[in-house]
Amino acid sequence: MILTDDHLLIQETARDFALRHVAPTVIARDAAAAFPHDLIPELASMGLLGLYHPEEYGGAGADTTAFCLVIEEIARWDASLALTIASHTSLCSGHIAIAGTHEQKRRYLTPLASGQILGGWALTEPGSGSDASGMKTSAVKKGDEWVLNGSKTFITQGSVGGIFVVLAVTDREKGAKGITAFIVEKGDAGFSHGPKMHKLGMNSSDTCELRFEEVRIPADRQLGGLGMGFIDTMKVLDGGRIGIGALGVGIIRGSLEESVAYAKQRHQFGKPIGDFQAVRFKLADMAVNLEAARLLVLKAAALKDAGKPHTQEASMAKLFSSEKATQAALDAIQIHGGYGYTKEYHPERFLRDAKLLEIGEGTSEVQRMVIGRGLMG
Numbered sequence: 001m002i003l004t005d006d007h008l009l010i011q012e013t014a015r016d017f018a019l020r021h022v023a024p025t026v027i028a029r030d031a032a033a034a035f036p037h038d039l040i041p042e043l044a045s046m047g048l049l050g051l052y053h054p055e056e057y058g059g060a061g062a063d064t065t066a067f068c069l070v071i072e073e074i075a076r077w078d079a080s081l082a083l084t085i086a087s088h089t090s091l092c093s094g095h096i097a098i099a100g101t102h103e104q105k106r107r108y109l110t111p112l113a114s115g116q117i118l119g120g121w122a123l124t125e126p127g128s129g130s131d132a133s134g135m136k137t138s139a140v141k142k143g144d145e146w147v148l149n150g151s152k153t154f155i156t157q158g159s160v161g162g163i164f165v166v167l168a169v170t171d172r173e174k175g176a177k178g179i180t181a182f183i184v185e186k187g188d189a190g191f192s193h194g195p196k197m198h199k200l201g202m203n204s205s206d207t208c209e210l211r212f213e214e215v216r217i218p219a220d221r222q223l224g225g226l227g228m229g230f231i232d233t234m235k236v237l238d239g240g241r242i243g244i245g246a247l248g249v250g251i252i253r254g255s256l257e258e259s260v261a262y263a264k265q266r267h268q269f270g271k272p273i274g275d276f277q278a279v280r281f282k283l284a285d286m287a288v289n290l291e292a293a294r295l296l297v298l299k300a301a302a303l304k305d306a307g308k309p310h311t312q313e314a315s316m317a318k319l320f321s322s323e324k325a326t327q328a329a330l331d332a333i334q335i336h337g338g339y340g341y342t343k344e345y346h347p348e349r350f351l352r353d354a355k356l357l358e359i360g361e362g363t364s365e366v367q368r369m370v371i372g373r374g375l376m377g
Contacts, residue, residue, distance in 0.1 A: 044115020075250025092119030099224030201352030248321030
């Protein structure tokens with residue numbers, strides 16, 4: 001795919017930002033599990049927190065391809081920060097962009113897309129992950145208000161977000177067609193979050209549980225049609241999976257670039273280890289998978305921007321990119337040997353971060369189900 005001058009400029013801007021502000025501090029940030037509060041205003045000032053949302057609502061007015069290029073550049077160094085950008089843009093903001101009224105977009109999408117406030121998207125529950133239609137969180141209409149009760153888990157930006165899109169059951173007898181989306185604001189009475197979760201990877205990404213105890217919100221915070229929440233969620237996830245695919249591309253690239261550099265300077269038996277066929281084969285596989293993953297992601301992005309169906313392509317991009325990211329990180333550790341197993345080098349973090357990509361926004365098994373269903377019509 002040939003990138004436009006605008007794409008190249010956005011890519012260069014993101015790469016420069018990552019090299020100057022992200023790369024020097026990523027190891028320390030991961031070790032401390034510290035959310036990058038200092039980087040968020042800078043990302044916002046560059047328009048990178050609402051890249052493909054309309055300028056009318058605070059976005060940069062770019063496209064999904066540009067978004068994927070930015071995610072790759074950031075994820076090459078810090079997948080946690082890339083996940084923050086991706087989830088904020090494509091999930092919370094994305095759902096409001098898809099289903100919101102003009103007034104809801106003006107009130108909520110504008111501060112989200114401009115980066116004034118971070119957003120969270122609350123779908124997963126302690127007892128329902130891949131089976132999202134089995135959720136327990138409920139919303140009951142009482143007069144001109146909705147009353148929410150329940151809990152959500154593994155919510156990105158859970159404790160640092162200010163605006164949340166929450167999926168809840170409004171008619172249990174209708175199953176998936178009885179789920180509706182709502183907008184909840186930080187500070188709403190009865191709305192709280194649990195402590196930050198301790199995870200294998202993505203350590204500087206904020207993740208926690210959300211709790212709803214008789215949370216009363218105005219009727220105008222219903223997002224989309226009654227019972228349309230799950231249907232709109234599928235559209236949101238199509239876009240979100242493209243972002244996860246781009247995140248995987250960044251990790252594959254990081255694994256490759258770190259491995260090539262190490263293979264050139266590390267000597268064994270009197271020559272660089274990159275001269276050995278066993279190492280070169282691993283590097284070759286990483287390079288091929290990097291190109292293939294990137295092309296799958298950019299194809300899905302192009303289809304989305306053209307307004308064409310892209311469910312299968314998004315699942316293919318996510319599935320391939322996430323699984324190859326894990327493999328690339330494993331190979332990078334092997335090439336680095338003992339040093340790859342230490343936290344002084346990047347590969348061990350790449351591996352811990354990559355594994356989430358095979359789980360979040362639909363597991364690899366779910367992606368295969370989506371692709372298989374599409375093939376069978």
